Amino acid sequence: MKPYLKRAWAEVSLEQLRKNIRIIKELNSPSTEIMAVVKADAYGHGYESVCRCLQEECGIKYFAVSNLDEAIAVRGLCPKAEILILGYTPPEYAHEISHYNIIQGVVSAEYAKALCRGSRGGIRCHVKVDTGMGRIGLRYASPRECAEEVSEICGIQGLSVEGIYTHFAVADSDSPENIAYTDAQEKFITDTYDELSEMGIKLQHLHFMNSAATCYRNSSRSTLSRAGIIIYGLHPDISLEIPQGLEPVMALKAVISQVKTVEAGQCISYGRTFVTDREMRIATVTIGYADGYSRLLSSKGEILVHGKRCRIVGRICMDQLMIDVSHVPEAESGDIVTLIGRDGDEIITADELASVYGTIGYEVVCGISKRVPRIYID
Numbered sequence: 021m022k023p024y025l026k027r028a029w030a031e032v033s034l035e036q037l038r039k040n041i042r043i044i045k046e047l048n049s050p051s052t053e054i055m056a057v058v059k060a061d062a063y064g065h066g067y068e069s070v071c072r073c074l075q076e077e078c079g080i081k082y083f084a085v086s087n088l089d090e091a092i093a094v095r096g097l098c099p100k101a102e103i104l105i106l107g108y109t110p111p112e113y114a115h116e117i118s119h120y121n122i123i124q125g126v127v128s129a130e131y132a133k134a135l136c137r138g139s140r141g142g143i144r145c146h147v148k149v150d151t152g153m154g155r156i157g158l159r160y161a162s163p164r165e166c167a168e169e170v171s172e173i174c175g176i177q178g179l180s181v182e183g184i185y186t187h188f189a190v191a192d193s194d195s196p197e198n199i200a201y202t203d204a205q206e207k208f209i210t211d212t213y214d215e216l217s218e219m220g221i222k223l224q225h226l227h228f229m230n231s232a233a234t235c236y237r238n239s240s241r242s243t244l245s246r247a248g249i250i251i252y253g254l255h256p257d258i259s260l261e262i263p264q265g266l267e268p269v270m271a272l273k274a275v276i277s278q279v280k281t282v283e284a285g286q287c288i289s290y291g292r293t294f295v296t297d298r299e300m301r302i303a304t305v306t307i308g309y310a311d312g313y314s315r316l317l318s319s320k321g322e323i324l325v326h327g328k329r330c331r332i333v334g335r336i337c338m339d340q341l342m343i344d345v346s347h348v349p350e351a352e353s354g355d356i357v358t359l360i361g362r363d364g365d366e367i368i369t370a371d372e373l374a375s376v377y378g379t380i381g382y383e384v385v386c387g388i389s390k391r392v393p394r395i396y397i398d
């Protein structure tokens with residue numbers, strides 16, 4: 021293990037990552053391969069170790085990223101992988117797309133032509149269809165019209181169309197209206213694929229499963245499951261259970277720098293928002309919002325100290341925060357505390373933290389800042 025400053029750090033369990041992948045493989049039918057979504061530095065887990073582990077130890081061949089920089093970074097680690105850019109690449113970088121043998125998501129015939137004009141080696145792509153997410157992709161009233169447009173795109177000189185795909189907006193919901201909405205999205209993309217087949221265009225890939233669909237509506241028709249958040253063991257939506265055994269990969273830790281006893285009526289931290297109502301033992305912890313631990317958790321979040329939950333008191337500072345350790349007499353300077361993860365019988369997940377301040381686990385893990393070293397265990 022590389023030496024690191026014991027101030028604030030994230031522990032990433034590669035063993036849990038491997039376990040999550042094994043579980044996802046079991047969820048998928050034999051006709052579906054995992055496309056590991058490693059955008060945003062592998063959801064904050066650190067793409068280098070994550071990609072290496074996924075490729076070498078889990079046999080993952082397909083990766084998805086958000087942009088060209090991420091794609092080139094993954095290519096550096098995984099020379100043989102298939103790498104799909106889900107988002108936009110400006111056509112002036114078309115040459116890099118082909119040079120690094122990247123697959124680009126294509127959203128229109130116009131965009132595909134612009135890419136081909138800029139590339140010397142030809143462009144590989146999957147065509148993105150907007151079936152209800154309202155974000156990017158071809159948008160048509162019927163699968164027939166959509167298939168006609170895809171077929172036109174297939175005819176563009178220098179372009180190799182290897183698949184079509186779409187993205188679900190509410191696959192993480194079990195309400196009947198939302199299930200119907202996702203059913204309609206799935207029907208649109210599979211019908212488009214079938215129309216293309218009837219026109220004699222047999223594409224290698226048709227994919228629409230994200231993490232939520234992989235968990236709740238797995239389909240053998242999706243050749244790839246673009247699994248993101250469940251790889252890292254978090255919930256697509258906090259209100260729905262995820263399959264047994266999928267557990268968080270990342271823990272977030274820091275240390276106590278000082279413990280002091282403070283009498284009643286004293287102010288803690290900026291703004292004097294917290295005033296002790298009795299004599300309290302207050303510990304200062306070496307992490308703050310510049311580490312990605314949101315200031316919105318001020319006076320709300322909890323931290324584990326010696327397996328006990330301790331409340332954050334007052335405002336979270338840039339590099340430090342204070343907690344009430346009155347009920348943890350053994351707490352002392354130098355102790356390791358857990359902001360995300362397990363300590364004894366207690367556990368705080370990124371999903372729990374997210375719900376405390378009104379966001380999703382995705383944002384919590386992606387938001388752990390660069391200053392926090394990622395330490396890879398097992």
Ligand SMILES: *Cc1c(COP(=O)(O)O)cnc(C)c1O
Pocket residue numbers: 057106187229230231232246247248249250256
């Ligand atoms: C981010 C993303 C995914 C992965 O989503 P999860 O909910 O993390 O599984 C899949 N497909 C597309 C197009 C995405 O942008």
